[in-house]
Amino acid sequence: MDPRRAGIERRLHSVKRIVAVTGGKGGIGKSLISSALALVLSERELSTGLLDLDLTGPCDHVFLGFETGLPSEVFGIEPVIHHGIRCMSMAHFVGERPVPLRGEDVSNALVELLAVTRWGELDVLVVDMPPGLGDAMLDALRLLRQAEFLVVATGSRVVLETVRRTLRMLSENGANVLGVLENMQREESVGVEELARCFGVPFLGSLPLDGGLEEAMGDVARLAATPVVAALRRRTGVISGSGFARS
Amino acid sequence: MHELALAEAVLDAALETAELEGLSLLTRIEIRLGELQQIGKETFGFVLGEIMPAAEPRLASTRIDVVVEPARFRCRRCEERFCMSQAVGPENVDAAEAIHLIPELAHAFLRCPACCSPDFEVTQGRGVSIHAIEGE
Numbered sequence: 001m002d003p004r005r006a007g008i009e010r011r012l013h014s015v016k017r018i019v020a021v022t023g024g025k026g027g028i029g030k031s032l033i034s035s036a037l038a039l040v041l042s043e044r045e046l047s048t049g050l051l052d053l054d055l056t057g058p059c060d061h062v063f064l065g066f067e068t069g070l071p072s073e074v075f076g077i078e079p080v081i082h083h084g085i086r087c088m089s090m091a092h093f094v095g096e097r098p099v100p101l102r103g104e105d106v107s108n109a110l111v112e113l114l115a116v117t118r119w120g121e122l123d124v125l126v127v128d129m130p131p132g133l134g135d136a137m138l139d140a141l142r143l144l145r146q147a148e149f150l151v152v153a154t155g156s157r158v159v160l161e162t163v164r165r166t167l168r169m170l171s172e173n174g175a176n177v178l179g180v181l182e183n184m185q186r187e188e189s190v191g192v193e194e195l196a197r198c199f200g201v202p203f204l205g206s207l208p209l210d211g212g213l214e215e216a217m218g219d220v221a222r223l224a225a226t227p228v229v230a231a232l233r234r235r236t237g238v239i240s241g242s243g244f245a246r247s
Numbered sequence: 248m249h250e251l252a253l254a255e256a257v258l259d260a261a262l263e264t265a266e267l268e269g270l271s272l273l274t275r276i277e278i279r280l281g282e283l284q285q286i287g288k289e290t291f292g293f294v295l296g297e298i299m300p301a302a303e304p305r306l307a308s309t310r311i312d313v314v315v316e317p318a319r320f321r322c323r324r325c326e327e328r329f330c331m332s333q334a335v336g337p338e339n340v341d342a343a344e345a346i347h348l349i350p351e352l353a354h355a356f357l358r359c360p361a362c363c364s365p366d367f368e369v370t371q372g373r374g375v376s377i378h379a380i381e382g383e
Binding site: 001002003004005006007008009010011070073075076077090093094097098099100101102105106108109112113115116118 | 255259260263264344348351355366373374376378380
């Protein structure tokens with residue numbers, strides 16, 4: 001018997017809300033939006049955690065500039081606190097080394113990480129989901145029952161095709177979908193909004209394609225001042241639905 | 248000392264099983280510690296004893312058996328079968344510690360001794376598992 005599932009419930013017991021940022025497709029800005037959302041929520045003095053579940057390609061640390069290196073081990077693994085955000089990422093353990101994992105190993109690593117990370121009391125845990133509808137998504141649906149999914153899309157037809165599958169899967173599994181957020185908007189288009197309407201979930205607005213983002217990566221103050229984070233900040237009330245309650 | 252988090256999970260899972268099976272007393276729990284995770288048998292037994300809730304009657308006289316299970320690997324690339332002492336790596340203390348925390352990081356820090364591939368299967372001895380729960 002695997003005892004870790006029982007451990008996960010204990011570890012997440014004091015987490016009020018879990019927002020899983022997904023979309024299915026790689027390169028659509030899930031990590032940016034996860035990192036920026038954690039930053040914006042932390043600015044509001046909400047106790048915020050950020051879990052990078054992209055185990056083979058973590059990059060939240062690149063956006064927020066937190067140091068990698070083994071986290072402290074005190075009655076479990078302690079998230080690294082960076083600008084008030086409690087961060088956990090595979091990058092802490094491996095730095096820049098590749099982590100070649102097959103499906104079952106992805107699942108095992110994810111379960112282990114959830115079972116031993118001591119988040120403590122959190123108002124919100126933002127989970128940066130990896131691309132695809134494989135092991136990580138299935139485990140999120142299995143183990144993070146209270147998760148609310150924030151679906152990221154762009155106006156590209158290729159992306160919309162994948163996001164449609166993601167929304168269908170979430171719908172078929174009875175997942176709670178906060179809504180669909182358009183990222184990297186180049187020009188006015190209705191594709192993402194129509195997709196949200198088609199699935200009966202809220203359209204959460206659009207974030208602009210931000211040419212200055214690359215230079216701001218790794219510097220929280222500069223990242224916080226970018227147009228894309230400013231736009232996300234304006235949408236946070238809409239994203240949170242009933243609002244994020246402060247402890 | 249993340250053993251405590253795993254020990255808590257073991258007790259929670261055992262009590263869940265007692266609840267499901269309608270057991271009023273757990274007489275024995277057998278825990279397997281996979282060699283790959285490098286958790287000390289004595290340490291884990293001590294931690295379990297420390298966190299065993301005194302007010303939980305179902306655990307009042309439970310015997311805890313902790314068994315270390317040797318790690319075994321099978322390389323997917325060259326089919327070599329090997330054990331922990333034959334694997335290449337880990338190269339330093341931090342790498343060993345990372346595997347201790349997340350055993351799947353063996354794929355980042357260990358290699359097949361025959362072909363140096365990270366693509367191997369851990370056929371046994373991965374981490375903490377409950378092998379048996381007995382009660383009445």
